Amino acid sequence: MERADNGLEVHLLPTRETRGSLCLLSLENPLSGDREAHALLPDLLTRGTAQTPGLAEMAARCEALFETDLVASVTAAGPNQLLRFGFEVLADRFAGGVRVFDQAVELLAETLHQPALEAGRLRSDHLLQERDNLVRSIAGLRDDYGLLAWRRLVESMHAGTPWALHSWGDQDSAAALDEARVHAAWDRARGQLAGRLVLVGDLSMEQALEAAAKLGGDSQRPAPAAPRLPPAVSDAAAASGVGAAANGAQAGGVREGHDRLPLRQSQLVLGFAMEHEAMAGPSAALMAAVFGGGSHSRLFKRVREAEGLAYGCGGSLLVDSATLVVQAGIDGDQAARVRELVLAELSSLALDGPRQDELDVARRALQRRLDAIMDSPRELMGWRLFALATGRETHPERASRLLSEVQPEDVARAAGAVSLHSAYLLEGTSK
Amino acid sequence: MTLHAIENALELSLWEARLPSGLTLRVDARPGRRTGFAAFGVDFGSIDRRLAGGGEAPAGTAHFLEHELFEDEQGDVSDRFAALGASANAMTGFVGTTFVASTSGDMLPAVKLLLEFVQRPAFEAGHIERERDVIAQEIAMYEDDADWRVFEALLRCLYARHPVRDNIAGTQQSIGLIDAEVLSRCHGAAYRPDNLCLAVSGPVDPGAVLELALHDQQQRAPCDGFSSLRDDAGESAEVASRSVSLVLPVERPRLVLGIKERVLGGGPLAVARRQLSTRMLLDVLFGRASAAFETLYGEGLVDESFSASHSAEACFGFSSIGGETDDPEALDQRLREVLKRAARDGIDRAAHGRIRNKLYGTLMRALDQPETVAYGLVSSRFREMPPFRAVELVESISAEDLMQRLHEHMHESAMARAIVRPE
Numbered sequence: 001m002e003r004a005d006n007g008l009e010v011h012l013l014p015t016r017e018t019r020g021s022l023c024l025l026s027l028e029n030p031l032s033g034d035r036e037a038h039a040l041l042p043d044l045l046t047r048g049t050a051q052t053p054g055l056a057e058m059a060a061r062c063e064a065l066f067e068t069d070l071v072a073s074v075t076a077a078g079p080n081q082l083l084r085f086g087f088e089v090l091a092d093r094f095a096g097g098v099r100v101f102d103q104a105v106e107l108l109a110e111t112l113h114q115p116a117l118e119a120g121r122l123r124s125d126h127l128l129q130e131r132d133n134l135v136r137s138i139a140g141l142r143d144d145y146g147l148l149a150w151r152r153l154v155e156s157m158h159a160g161t162p163w164a165l166h167s168w169g170d171q172d173s174a175a176a177l178d179e180a181r182v183h184a185a186w187d188r189a190r191g192q193l194a195g196r197l198v199l200v201g202d203l204s205m206e207q208a209l210e211a212a213a214k215l216g217g218d219s220q221r222p223a224p225a226a227p228r229l230p231p232a233v234s235d236a237a238a239a240s241g242v243g244a245a246a247n248g249a250q251a252g253g254v255r256e257g258h259d260r261l262p263l264r265q266s267q268l269v270l271g272f273a274m275e276h277e278a279m280a281g282p283s284a285a286l287m288a289a290v291f292g293g294g295s296h297s298r299l300f301k302r303v304r305e306a307e308g309l310a311y312g313c314g315g316s317l318l319v320d321s322a323t324l325v326v327q328a329g330i331d332g333d334q335a336a337r338v339r340e341l342v343l344a345e346l347s348s349l350a351l352d353g354p355r356q357d358e359l360d361v362a363r364r365a366l367q368r369r370l371d372a373i374m375d376s377p378r379e380l381m382g383w384r385l386f387a388l389a390t391g392r393e394t395h396p397e398r399a400s401r402l403l404s405e406v407q408p409e410d411v412a413r414a415a416g417a418v419s420l421h422s423a424y425l426l427e428g429t430s431k
Numbered sequence: 432m433t434l435h436a437i438e439n440a441l442e443l444s445l446w447e448a449r450l451p452s453g454l455t456l457r458v459d460a461r462p463g464r465r466t467g468f469a470a471f472g473v474d475f476g477s478i479d480r481r482l483a484g485g486g487e488a489p490a491g492t493a494h495f496l497e498h499e500l501f502e503d504e505q506g507d508v509s510d511r512f513a514a515l516g517a518s519a520n521a522m523t524g525f526v527g528t529t530f531v532a533s534t535s536g537d538m539l540p541a542v543k544l545l546l547e548f549v550q551r552p553a554f555e556a557g558h559i560e561r562e563r564d565v566i567a568q569e570i571a572m573y574e575d576d577a578d579w580r581v582f583e584a585l586l587r588c589l590y591a592r593h594p595v596r597d598n599i600a601g602t603q604q605s606i607g608l609i610d611a612e613v614l615s616r617c618h619g620a621a622y623r624p625d626n627l628c629l630a631v632s633g634p635v636d637p638g639a640v641l642e643l644a645l646h647d648q649q650q651r652a653p654c655d656g657f658s659s660l661r662d663d664a665g666e667s668a669e670v671a672s673r674s675v676s677l678v679l680p681v682e683r684p685r686l687v688l689g690i691k692e693r694v695l696g697g698g699p700l701a702v703a704r705r706q707l708s709t710r711m712l713l714d715v716l717f718g719r720a721s722a723a724f725e726t727l728y729g730e731g732l733v734d735e736s737f738s739a740s741h742s743a744e745a746c747f748g749f750s751s752i753g754g755e756t757d758d759p760e761a762l763d764q765r766l767r768e769v770l771k772r773a774a775r776d777g778i779d780r781a782a783h784g785r786i787r788n789k790l791y792g793t794l795m796r797a798l799d800q801p802e803t804v805a806y807g808l809v810s811s812r813f814r815e816m817p818p819f820r821a822v823e824l825v826e827s828i829s830a831e832d833l834m835q836r837l838h839e840h841m842h843e844s845a846m847a848r849a850i851v852r853p854e
Contacts, residue, residue, distance in 0.1 A: 017463060019796055019798060019799050020796040020799060055719070055725045056719070056725040059718065059720035062720075063785040063786065063788060064788060066788050067788065067792040088796065090796060094795055129729060132731055133731075133734050133735070136755070137734070139682040139683065143683060145575055261680050262680050264571040264575050265571040294513075295507075295509040295513070295519075296510065304565055305507065308561040308563075309568075310565075310568055311565055311566075311568035311569040329571070329572050330568070331568075361510075364513070364514075365513065368466065368517070371466045371536075372465075372535070375466050376800070428571075
């Protein structure tokens with residue numbers, strides 16, 4: 001890693017093994033800030049630049065550069081919103097003498113620093129259209145019922161903290177966006193937000209630093225903040241005053257949520273709090289893999305294969321919030337049975353630990369994932385950015401060594417430190 | 432028995448052999464990689480419903496068969512892949528089913544297992560019943576997916592009889608009719624070496640893969656001429672209905688305008704040219720660089736969910752254009768106007784050159800992924816085309832060809848629309 005003169009962290013992964021080059025600028029904005037205004041920036045800025053003011057002209061410029069894929073997105077890691085601007089291009093050596101990478105850097109720099117303006121203000125027609133699109137996109141999140149159930153659970157678990165917030169923001173607040181708010185967000189993005197630039201391809205550090213200078217601008221940016229985990233979930237609930245009254249019945253200390261929609265399938269989501277200390281190493285990831293990480297896992301074997309209760313039932317470890325989330329699409333009247341099975345498998349894993357064969361299989365599955373990351377520049381770039389944002393090991397080789405050292409008792413301990421915090425059922429009422 | 436190199440201008444080390452059993456083997460050797468990907472495809476999908484010996488298989492049979500093969504006499508096949516450090520999966524489409532394995536390290540044990548389990552079924556009644564429950568949940572999952580529902584509704588508008596109108600996974604009712612006998616008859620008829628293709632992309636010695644495949648095929652009975660199970664069921668060129676509207680619990684309405692292909696057959700090259708030229712045409716008319724997209728986006732009639740695509744097979748084909756929109760009727764009308772105007776005034780010829788660059792850049796970058804290569808090797812085998820020839824084909828398609836395609840395909844009489852509205 002090197003730091004550019006403007007403060008951007010620059011991470012270069014040089015390789016000639018790929019036919020493409022990738023460049024991604026990731027800017028950190030606190031989710032507790034004006035996240036709607038920042039969420040608007042990727043689509044607004046890629047609408048057009050001063051030199052290329054139209055959407056069609058922008059697309060044509062990318063197509064002429066061998067379909068340069070402009071990346072502009074918003075996501076979240078921990079308490080931060082991540083604004084991502086970048087591109088994937090054909091490597092210069094395949095482009096018949098065209099300097100594709102340099103031209104793509106110029107295009108991205110224009111996008112960030114020279115958008116289409118009217119008298120110094122962001123174009124009102126573009127702003128209004130993209131604002132409406134953002135509002136519609138936020139509303140459209142509710143059309144994915146698996147995601148809707150997932151969001152309801154996360155909002156319950158982390159109520160009152162930034163970890164409960166979606167990176168696109170709130171629909172009403174997005175609908176109220178105006179030029180002043182968005183312009184302020186743009187000012188922050190082009191010079192004040194901490195950021196990292198990751199590049200992969202047949203590139204030199206000189207090219208990388210040159211790109212950082214163009215993309216990062218002239219202002220001095222702060223260093224990215226140290227990763228943070230959420231407050232212990234019980235503390236967060238107390239601080240926010242959210243409890244049984246706001247979230248429905250609370251049985252046995254578990255926060256329960258329940259909604260009904262005219263759907264064919266019900267979505268059961270269970271949220272488990274994990275010890276913060278367990279997030280540092282690979283034990284929790286291995287535990288999650290044994291428990292619910294694929295077709296070899298206990299949940300898949302028991303809930304789907306043995307009892308035929310679900311097409312999919314799995315568990316995901318969210319390292320940026322120290323949370324394990326189990327989700328299954330089921331018949332609503334089987335919710336209690338599925339929940340019972342999930343808790344029984346977790347309890348068994350904590351008490352007896354994993355069998356050696358299932359530990360080996362889960363370890364190989366995670367190792368294969370690390371091998372795939374090392375084989376793919378795109379995967380490696382995404383993995384490294386997330387690792388940097390969450391304070392995880394950033395080198396797959398070292399992560400691989402740590403993984404090989406995990407013992408069965410480490411997995412049992414990680415399972416034993418898990419506690420069910422919230423349960424949410426989106427009940428389908430259409431048969 | 433030797434492999435021969437597949438000539439290509441893409442810097443790929445591609446090898447091919449047709450084994451005495453009829454099985455096609457294709458290998459993309461990538462010595463520097465840690466991981467690999469193998470795809471074992473059969474030219475048998477959801478539209479292949481005619482049973483050998485008479486009768487028709489229920490909708491969803493190919494998909495049910497895909498699920499059922501993962502359980503053999505030794506139990507769950509996925510467990511054995513996992514023990515090898517590999518993972519297996521499968522996908523059923525309209526015209527084919529592909530079983531895949533992702534591997535790390537030595538690929539050969541996983542490739543051997545892939546060959547074995549797909550060709551050696553064990554249909555056990557108890558497992559079939561359990562799998563029926565799992566598939567019922569999968570169908571329910573898709574029934575709650577508005578994008579899938581609008582697409583499915585469009586196909587039922589476009590087609591009156593052809594099995595492409597039926598859901599790939601079948602229905603809750605149709606899967607109840609599938610039993611061990613149906614599965615066994617379909618497997619026996621379709622999963623024959625001359626109807627299968629194995630493609631391996633990753634850190635392998637092509638000769639070692641050939642040796643392994645030859646050894647496997649010695650255990651299989653040779654076959655003499657595969658008979659297709661495909662039947663268009665007397666489908667006419669007309670659409671079944673012009674419009675359908677669904678009411679679902681969604682926030683955003685959706686519209687998809689479909690155009691039914693009326694020119695079918697003509698051989699593999701003709702199908703490939705139809706597919707590519709129609710996709711190019713849709714890109715010129717509705718792609719991100721088109722005037723139409725910019726206008727519709729500016730008016731708020733479309734958003735990033737908008738897309739236009741074309742599927743071309745020898746026995747069916749259709750274009751679909753649309754996405755989420757607040758005003759489905761207005762969008763439908765505007766899309767038809769774009770097509771009419773293009774038929775009257777012509778298309779943006781400058782876009783032609785850009786699209787050549789676009790396809791070249793997209794294909795070259797996609798080839799970094801062994802999954803893309805393995806799938807491409809299998810699908811091109813069943814399309815009877817040399818793999819990865821899109822760029823060369825593009826060079827042979829002129830702006831005049833696109834105009835001809837526009838007049839040939841995009842007739843008002845071949846159009847239908849499907850709409851999803853919120854409750």
